[in-house]
Amino acid sequence: xSAVIREPSDxxxxxxxxxxxxxxxxxxxxxxxxxxIFLATEVLFFGGALSAFAYYYWQNADAFEAASNHLxxxxxxxxxxxxxxxxxxxxxAVHAAQTAGRGRQIFWLLVTFALGAAFLGIKTxxxxxxxxxxxxxxxxFRYAGPNAPQHEMFISFYFALTGxxxxxxxIGLGIMGTLTVLSWRGWxxxxxxxxxxxxxxxxxxVDIVWIFLFPLLYxxxxx
Amino acid sequence: xxxxxxxxxxxxxxxxxxxxxxxLTVTAAQIDLGxxxxxxxxxxxxxxxxxxxTFFMGLxxxxxxxxxxxxxxxxxxxxxxxxxxxxxxxxxxxxxxxxEQMDGAVPGIGLDGLPTRPAH
Numbered sequence: 001x002s003a004v005i006r007e008p009s010d011x012x013x014x015x016x017x018x019x020x021x022x023x024x025x026x027x028x029x030x031x032x033x034x035x036x037i038f039l040a041t042e043v044l045f046f047g048g049a050l051s052a053f054a055y056y057y058w059q060n061a062d063a064f065e066a067a068s069n070h071l072x073x074x075x076x077x078x079x080x081x082x083x084x085x086x087x088x089x090x091x092x093a094v095h096a097a098q099t100a101g102r103g104r105q106i107f108w109l110l111v112t113f114a115l116g117a118a119f120l121g122i123k124t125x126x127x128x129x130x131x132x133x134x135x136x137x138x139x140x141f142r143y144a145g146p147n148a149p150q151h152e153m154f155i156s157f158y159f160a161l162t163g164x165x166x167x168x169x170x171i172g173l174g175i176m177g178t179l180t181v182l183s184w185r186g187w188x189x190x191x192x193x194x195x196x197x198x199x200x201x202x203x204x205x206v207d208i209v210w211i212f213l214f215p216l217l218y219x220x221x222x223x
Numbered sequence: 224x225x226x227x228x229x230x231x232x233x234x235x236x237x238x239x240x241x242x243x244x245x246x247l248t249v250t251a252a253q254i255d256l257g258x259x260x261x262x263x264x265x266x267x268x269x270x271x272x273x274x275x276x277t278f279f280m281g282l283x284x285x286x287x288x289x290x291x292x293x294x295x296x297x298x299x300x301x302x303x304x305x306x307x308x309x310x311x312x313x314x315x316x317x318x319x320x321x322x323e324q325m326d327g328a329v330p331g332i333g334l335d336g337l338p339t340r341p342a343h
Contacts, residue, residue: 029285029286032285032286032289033285033286033288033289033292036285036289036292036293037292039293039296040292040293040295040296041296043293043296043297043300044296044299044300047296047297047299047300047303047304048300048303050300050304051300051303051304051307054304054307054308055304055307055308055311058308058311059311073249077245077249080245081242081245084238084241084242084245085238087238087241087275087279088234088235088238088279090279091229091234091279092231092234095228095229095231095234098228099228200279200280201280204275204276204279204280205280207275208271208272208275208276211268211271211272211275212265212268212272214245214248214268215248215252215264215265215267215268216264216265219248219249219252219260219264220252220260220261220264222249222252222253223252223253223254223255223256223260
């Protein structure tokens with residue numbers, strides 16, 4: 001895919017193989033490899049934050065588990081289901097780009113967008129509740145029970161980890177919107193669907209981060 | 224361009240499995256398994272991630288190099304975590320005793336907290 005800015009067009013652009021690739025398949029593989037390399041850096045990004053969390057959890061297991069129980073388990077579980085559904089709709093959007101016309105593509109891309117927005121909506125509700133309860137890191141933290149410093153540490157991790165994740169979701173929503181516009185312009189077909197595939201990889205990765213965040217933040221103290 | 228087109232049926236099956244595993248992990252979290260709770264939670268999360276990577280992200284169809292990159296990233300995170308926990312586990316400072324009981328509590332350290340020197 002060349003870097004030329006495309007003009008709005010009703011005609012799908014002809015699949016273009018850049019001169020440094022042998023064929024379209026190699027070009028596609030190179031694009032997906034590029035995204036996997038970026039995702040590898042993201043694994044290290046979240047991995048570092050999660051390692052810090054694991055470290056402090058090991059030192060303060062009981063207090064962290066007590067603090068974890070202050071999180072809304074129902075909201076967290078629903079959010080997990082919402083994100084898993086959005087991964088399904090994303091992969092169906094890729095499938096639509098591989099096999100169908102822009103109608104189905106746009107449908108599944110918008111479903112993915114809606115589910116991602118729903119996730120952020122539920123997150124906003126959770127955050128608002130935390131602000132209301134005073135469970136926010138910083139000078140406005142208030143907690144009346146025992147082990148308040150450890151509770152503040154856990155809440156700091158909660159906001160840092162889910163905040164980073166939410167930032168990635170917002171970027172993902174931007175990507176979904178862009179893909180919807182491009183799909184409407186007729187860019188994607190069985191011959192060329194690389195942006196959808198590669199954006200799907202990013203979206204699934206953000207889902208995987210949540211798959212790990214959910215048990216670590218919400219489930220550790222429930223027994 | 225040859226692309227591996229997976230049928231939507233496969234995707235739906237994997238999705239149902241993921242939802243089932245989510246229900247499983249929430250249920251297992253409510254049962255007191257002691258330290259096994261964290262192990263079970265992480266094991267289920269790893270299985271879910273594996274399903275997403277294999278079926279939704281199509282890593283089984285991708286080039287070998289992509290898999291190497293992912294495994295390398297995971298390996299380095301485990302190295303980071305392993306090194307940090309190794310430090311934590313070998314500090315031997317978990318229990319602080321009252322001053323009167325300090326003498327002899329840590330081998331080689333005297334009442335003043337300094338290493339005892341053998342008499343010359």
